[in-house]
Amino acid sequence: MDDLPLAKRLVDAVISDFPDHQPGTRPVHTIGIGVEGCFTASDVARNYCVAEHFGGEPVKVSVRFSNGSGSPKQHDGWSDVRGMATRFHLKDGAATDLIAMTLGEFFSRNVDDFFAFTAAARQTPVGRESPWRKILDMLQLVLPFPDPYPGQTQSGDAGTLGYANQHRFAQLGVFQAGSIGAPVSYVRATYHAVHTFVVTDPDGIRRNVRFSWQPVAGVRTYQRTDPLQPDQYLQQELRERLAQWPARFMLMMTIGEDGDAIDDPTLPWPAKRVRVVMGTLTLTKVADDQAAAAEHISFNPCRLTPGIEASGDPILHARRDAYEESRIRRGGIACPFSGGPSNAK
Amino acid sequence: MFKPADVQGNILRGYRKSRVRYLMLEVTDRAAARRWLAACTSGGGVPQITTEEPWITKPVTCFNIALTWEGLRALGASQRSLDTFPIEFRDGMAQRAVKLGDVGPSAPENWPAPFDQPKRIHLIATIYADEIAQLDGVQQQALAGNSGFNLLGRRDGFNFNDNYVHFGYHDNISQPKFAEIHDVESLPDAQPVAPLGTVLLGYQSNFEGLLFKVPEPEPLGLNGSFNAFRVLQQDVAGFEAYLTTAANDLLAHPKLDELLPPGAEAKIGQGLSRHAALREVVAASFCGRWRNGVPLALSPDTPHPSPEVDPTDFDFVGDSRCPYGAHIRRSNPRGGQIVQRVANHSRRLVRRGLPYGPAYYPEKPDSEERGLLGNFIGANLGAQFEAMSCDWLNLGLQDPRVTGSNDPLIGANDPATSWFDISLKSGATIRLRGLPRFVQTRGGAYTFLPSLAAIRYLGALTS
Amino acid sequence: MPSSPTSNLTDDRSWFDRFVDRLPQTGIMKFVAARILVPYWAWRYPVQKQPGGPPFSIQPGDNVQRMMNLVMPLKDKSAVGRAIAALAIAQNVDEIYAGLDNVGTVHFARFVIVDNNICMMSVYDGDFTNYIRDFIATIGSVFDAVVSLVEGGDDVIPSEHNIEKFIDWVHAHDMYQVPDLATGILRDQEALKGDTAQTGNDDLRLLPRDLILQLNVNTNVSLGSGYRAYPGYSAAQVRRQFGIGW
Secondary structure: OOOHHHHHHHHHHHHOOOOOOOOOOOOOOOOEEEEEEEEEEOOOHHHHOOOHHHOOOOEEEEEEEEEOOOOOOOOOOOOOOEEEEEEEEOHHHOEEEEEEEOOOOOOOOOHHHHHHHHHHOOOEEOOOOOHHHHHHHHHOOOOOOOOOOOOOOEEOHHHHHHHHHHEHHHHHHHHHHHOOOEEOOOOOOOEEOOOOEEEEOOOOOEEEEEEEEEEOOOOOEEOOOOOOOOOOHHHHHHHHHHHHOOEEEEEEEEEOOEOEOOOOOOOOOOOOOOEEEEEEEEEEEEOOOHHHHHHHOOOOOOOOOOOEEEOOOHHHHHHHHHHHHHHHHHOOOOOOOOOOHHHOO | OOOHHHOEHHHHOOOOOOEEEEEEEEEOOHHHHHHHHHHOOOOOOOOOOOEOOOOOOOOOOEEEEEEOHHHHHHOOOOHHHHOOOOHHHHHOHHHHHHHHOOOHHHOHHHOOOOOOOHHHOOEEEEEEEOOHHHHHHHHHHHHOOOOOEEEEEEEEEEOOOOOEOOOOOEOOOOOOOEOOOOOOOOOOOOOOOEOHHHOOOOOOOOOOOOOOOOOOOHHHHOOOEEEEEEEEEEOHHHHHHHHHHHHHHHHOOOOHHHHOOOOOHHHHOOOOOHHHHHHHHHHHHHHOEOOOOOEOOOOOOOOOOOOOOOOOOOOOOOOOOOOOOOHHHHHOOOOOOOOOHHHOOOOOOEEEEEEEOOOOOOOOOOOOOOEEEEEEEEOOOHHHHHHHHHHHHOOOOOOOOOOOOOOOOOOOOOOOOOEEEEEOOOOOEEEEEOOOOOEEEEEEEEEEEOOHHHHHHHHOOOO | OOOOOOOOOOOOOOHHHHHHHHHHHOHHHHHHHHHHHHHHHHHHOOOOOOOOEOOOOOOHHHHOOEEEEEEEEEOOOOHHHHHHHHHHHHOOHHHHHHHHHHHOOEEEEEEEEEOOEEEEEEEEOOOHHHHHHHHHHHHHHHHHHHHOOEOOHHHHOOHHHOHHHHHHHHHHHEOEEEOOOOOHHHHHHHHHOOOOOOEOOOOHHHHHHHHHHHHHHOOOEEEOOOOOOOOOOOHHHHHHHOOOOO
């Protein structure tokens, strides 16, 4: 793998944004919880994609919900992007992964942008803005800097804001991430896979698509103006919820048209694109062995299966080796990439 | 009141000259330009405007002019008058790029000179002749001395092969026929006679009861017309290559025998292989006519029907075998069923054009630029040319069976998503995919074709 | 007024901190913001009015199921005026339905009276001008009847003889569609100024102010392009798919 130096640099760059990162853990999305369930494709999914899990037979899944931060300190209530990584368990020990997050777009178009972004996102000390400064902001109709959370002494927000101010393609991601808040539950948020994939239908027709998980329970978020939630509330909430009843997500697949950004993860697609319901994910219980289900398991956005291919998105491609590098560093379990050379890009 | 002597001659009929030259001119001296305009209608030392008056003997050369909105402004038309012109004309073709599908390589940012500075194009003078020397002569006469104009660029067209265009189709078959005039040279057109307001301002249009605004003052607007002048580059190599690819795919298609029964290739051309016959079937399906001009609606199985057919006498009703997405059907659905029921026959255009660039020989491929210099004339750009371009040619809104696809010949196709359905006799279709964009726009302008009275009015302006 | 967050788990703010944090919610600050700050900043940084209707696009999904949100202020702003407007529609229901059927590209349309405005909200396919023009061709007389009740409407009727002017007038009364994505409004404002650069010297913290100033000139707006349950299909495609003829 001659990309390894790049992968190493990518992982190092990400870790550099979290000074208290602990070796042996994921560089981002460190805190997570593993959940079990099953996915059943809709009756039309097979018309768009020949992949095994869209064939209609229920498929076991392993899901890991996570907080975006790379710090080992868990603060579920702090405004943060959340992640949902899903592994579909296919026949004969094969598997395919779909990695999604609550932000609908990324900050960087390519690897160079990404290095610049992570450099800018280094944490800097934060304190409460002086009230006089806040009054001045109000007089200018400017959004004041949010007060830091209790115990929060550092933040990357100032750096990412500076980066976004200079780079228009990053503005949407930074703006939305800044106001994303904390979901009421891991299963009450919409997760986007962001990158474009290419699916092949039974007639051999290929389509550019993007996937999203839509929560059947609906989206509900705590805002920064709501009372702060306890540090571990999300994992507790999930255990209580799934003990009572299962949680469901709908897999929505949006079909891109010519002119849409295929290889640019900073640009979400308009809501006016054809949207296909590909199936329902039912989460039934929090996994008993969290060490295996939340720590050792290693997802990879390029772990695909025949019927699904990666687009030319440079960030998607870079993630393949970066995730492998991260897995090796923390001793995660290897899982073979299924399919043939088409998935080994 | 329609008077042939008041209307420029290139609107209601074609001159059937084999060469054309377009001169893109910029007004540099307003007073001199005005004198020039006055002179070209009154026998002065500049080329004279050819009118619609019937000829006794055909003139050696013909000469006409067209003005952009910037040109009217440069000539000193009053702001009040300029404001009475339609907004799309004021914007200019370059501003309407997305609406017309001029994106990517066709985008105005990529247009070569002089079209890269659209606001400087004020007047487009057109010379029609049969010999290059004659074109040169008229050009010299037009720009001699202090004409008041600066020549920004020119484009030459040449009917290199008896009305066949670069993609190999026989063009110029159907044109609207107008009730008020009798043009002895035109091919008889079997479509309903078009009201004069299809092309001329101030007359009843195709829409019942609707009258397009005649720009003011009346001498300026009445009997005028609007034109979308387009320089359309044709990728002949790409087109022929796609026909080959499509024929290869069709040879392997399960419905091949329904599309081309064994032996039917002989009806398409003597000695043609099945592959070559399929190429012609695809080419005919794209256009709606076989390459020799015979319409698919009349003769779906052979370009040589017996008895012969009138290539203009057909409609898209009943069991027409012309694909719904074919070029001539998209651009003029005639009486066929369309979603916008009121719009049948309402977006008709007068098309005048000549190919440019050398003929393409597949044995000796080259990278010369070639294509069509097209003029799409109507009384209202928004209601006719633009309406047809954005909803019918691209998007295909007029028929749900083609909605979401673009015109196969000239649409803004992207191979990743483009498609076209070929019709089979049973009503089933075979879908072709991966069509690239064969025609790129390399320039153009929205122009106003003034009447003779309007030219005199502009020539007489003082301010 | 963007409000400052409060953190009340461990509240170590001084009384002044707490006062300032609460300030945006107070009546006096709202008054100052609306009556003094907004006019001042609108004068300092004038913002152009954004055009109404959906933006031009080459993509099929963007060209079907487009929203028109037409707001037309009535001349007679009394209950009588509203009743006359209501009757003008009620008496022409047949014409309107026939017209909508024949235009063929309309999914949904409704007339709504809000305060003293008669509004038409519709979902249509294809180009806006074609839609209105085909409408004029079929139900021009109904348009004339309704528009004659609207401020400024007399200039554009009879619609059949003022096609271009009528279309422009309708376009001017169609609401600006604030982009779906939060930073889209910045791109729209840049586009009006002809600024298409990929990098800039912006200040994202000014986004709320940019929004406020835009809403100061575009007072009636559509928030986003709207939700669609089955995006990407024309009215005729839907009818054909259900086998009810098109």
